[in-house]
Amino acid sequence: MRLFLYISDFIVPFMILSILIYGIFAGVNVYDTFIQGAKRGFWTVVRLMPTLIGLMAAVGILRASGFLEFISEIIGNVTEQIGFPGALVTIVKMFSSSAATGLLLDIYKEFGTDSRNGMIASISMACTETIFYTMSVYFMSAKVKKTRYTLAGALIATFAGLAASVWLAALV
DSSP states (O other), X not given: OHHHHHHHHXXXXXXXXXXXXXXXXXXXXXXXXXXXXXXXXXXXXXXXXXXXXXXXXXXXXXXXXXXHHHHHHHHHHHHGGGTOOGGGOOGGGGTOHHHXXXXXXXHHHHHOTTXXXXXXXXXXXXXXXXXXXXXXXXXXXXXXXXXXXXXXXXXXXXXXXXXXXXXXXXXX
């Protein structure tokens, strides 16, 4: 276990150092290249800002209105019958990771971190993604107009992650 702690402490500095050494040996002006990349990254953030603000405002409105809780309660009644606790059904994770983290803390307060619900919630947070946020950010920055099967694939992966979280929590 200590080996993983040492690796995790040194992996980022090692990657940065290896990139710098490779750039120097390749004859690249590393500092100027870094500055150019930082400028492009800054302008990418500026272009994405309206989308992010709109998405965060929409999630805030849906959460404040109680609509997300209403939908989660309806879905929770169905999932209780297949073994997934209804209290854990939160569709907020598909929209906002920070809102889902807030709900995760609420679950910890209500059920405890070592409870079955706490374990399932922890694992499901780790194996699901903020689908709509990720799609909007990546597709907007790459200027993709036709997303094809991305949403269907992401939803299938999310449900697989939720099923895996129930199964893994049962093993612990």
